Amino acid sequence: MNISIVGAHGKIAMLLHPLLIKRGHSVRGIIRKKDQAESMRELGVEPVVCDIEQATDISEAVGKADAVVFAAGAGAGSGAACKWTVDRDGAVKLIDAAKKNGIDRYVMISAMGVDEPRGNEVFQTYLRAKAEADKALHMSGLDYTIIKPGRLTDEPGTGKVALAPDLPSDDIPREDVAAVLAEILETPGTSGHQFDLTSGVTPIREAVKHVGTLPE
Numbered sequence: 001m002n003i004s005i006v007g008a009h010g011k012i013a014m015l016l017h018p019l020l021i022k023r024g025h026s027v028r029g030i031i032r033k034k035d036q037a038e039s040m041r042e043l044g045v046e047p048v049v050c051d052i053e054q055a056t057d058i059s060e061a062v063g064k065a066d067a068v069v070f071a072a073g074a075g076a077g078s079g080a081a082c083k084w085t086v087d088r089d090g091a092v093k094l095i096d097a098a099k100k101n102g103i104d105r106y107v108m109i110s111a112m113g114v115d116e117p118r119g120n121e122v123f124q125t126y127l128r129a130k131a132e133a134d135k136a137l138h139m140s141g142l143d144y145t146i147i148k149p150g151r152l153t154d155e156p157g158t159g160k161v162a163l164a165p166d167l168p169s170d171d172i173p174r175e176d177v178a179a180v181l182a183e184i185l186e187t188p189g190t191s192g193h194q195f196d197l198t199s200g201v202t203p204i205r206e207a208v209k210h211v212g213t214l215p216e
Contacts, residue, residue: 001025001026001065001066001067001185002025002026002028002064002065002066002067003020003025003026003027003028003065003066003067003068003069003185004027004028004030004061004062004063004065004067004068004069004103005017005027005028005029005030005068005069005071006030006052006058006062006068006069006070006071006072006090006094007030007070007071007072007073007090008027008029008030008031008036008040008045008047008071009029009031009032009033009036009039009040010071010072010073010075011152011154011174012071012109012152012174012177012178012181013029013069013071013178014039014043015174015175015177015178016069016071016178016181016182017029017040017043017044017045018043018044019178019179019182020182020185021043021044021045023182023186025185026046027044027045027046028045028046028048028062028063028065029045029046029047029048030048030050030052030058030061030062031047031048031049031050032049032050032051032052032053033049034049037049048061048063049061052072052086052089052090052093052094053082053085053086053089053090055093056093057093057096057097057100058093058094058096058097059096059097059100059101061097062094062097062098062101062103063101064101064102064103065101065103066103066105067103067105067106067107067185068094068097068098068103068105068106068107069106069107069108069109069181069185070090070091070094070106070107070108070109070133071109071181072086072087072090072091073086073087073109074086074087074126078122079122080121080122080125080126083122083125083126083128083129084125084129087126087129087130087133088129088130088132088133088136091108091133091136091137092133092136094106095136095137095140095142098140098142099140099142103142104142104143105142105143105144105185105191106137106140106142106143106144106145107144107145107146107147107181107184107185108133108134108137108144108145108146108147109147109149109177109181110130110133110134110146110147110148110194111126111127111130111148111149112148112149112150112167112169112196112197112198113127113148113169114127114128114130114131114134114148115127115131134146134194138194143191143192144191144192145184145190145191145192145193145194145195146193146194146195147177147180147181147184147194147195147197148194148195148196148197149172149177149196149197149198150167150169150170150171150172150196150197150198150199151169151170151171151172152171152172152173152174152177153171153172153173153174154173154174155171155173155175156173156175157173157174157175157176157178157179158173158176158199159176159179159203159204160176160199160200160201160202160203160204161176161180161197161198161199161200161202161204161207162196162197162198162199162200162201162202162207163180163195163196163197163200163202163207163208163210163211164195164196164211165193165194165195165196165214166196167196167197167198168198169198170198170199171198171199172197172198172199173199176197176199176204177197179204180197180204180207180208183204183205183208184208187208187209187212188212189211189212189213189214190208190211190212193211193214195211
């Protein structure tokens with residue numbers, strides 16, 4: 001497949017690129033800064049510079065693809081305003097670009113518990129922005145899968161996860177999130193679903209295969 005990834009220089013995306021390329025896919029990485037381009041090329045990714053906060057239409061940057069992945073996030077330390085412009089509006093702009101470019105498949109990284117606002121004002125805004133992005137994708141008519149990881153860590157992946165429509169809150173290494181995304185992109189049965197994702201005891205391929213059999 002040809003896969004375009006928004007937020008291609010993020011921690012999860014940087015772990016995802018080598019997995020996709022190893023599986024024979026071509027990856028276009030949409031990044032915000034020119035100085036990130038070389039690290040994309042080193043991984044075998046085609047870099048495209050596009051600031052999704054500033055651009056009204058990102059369809060040219062997305063290009064022709066078989067699938068898109070929204071892996072962007074305002075990130076720690078950003079203010080409430082960035083949660084709307086990146087986590088919500090960026091996801092919506094990718095929906096619009098996918099429709100304009102005739103791309104049906106859309107996989108998005110969201111977060112667990114977006115419908116239960118908690119924490120300080122900025123974190124509550126982040127959750128609301130993610131919830132609105134999820135809703136927009138649900139209603140888009142696209143062939144979507146939404147993955148909602150628990151608290152992200154930089155621990156080495158275990159290759160074993162819990163993946164289901166509703167799970168108790170728990171941690172998950174970014175490395176395992178990337179591996180789940182790679183598997184989901186190759187599993188058509190996951191379309192039309194959203195899943196919580198945490199560390200668990202089930203091998204990733206088996207976990208994704210199982211949820212791919214669930215009715216929409």
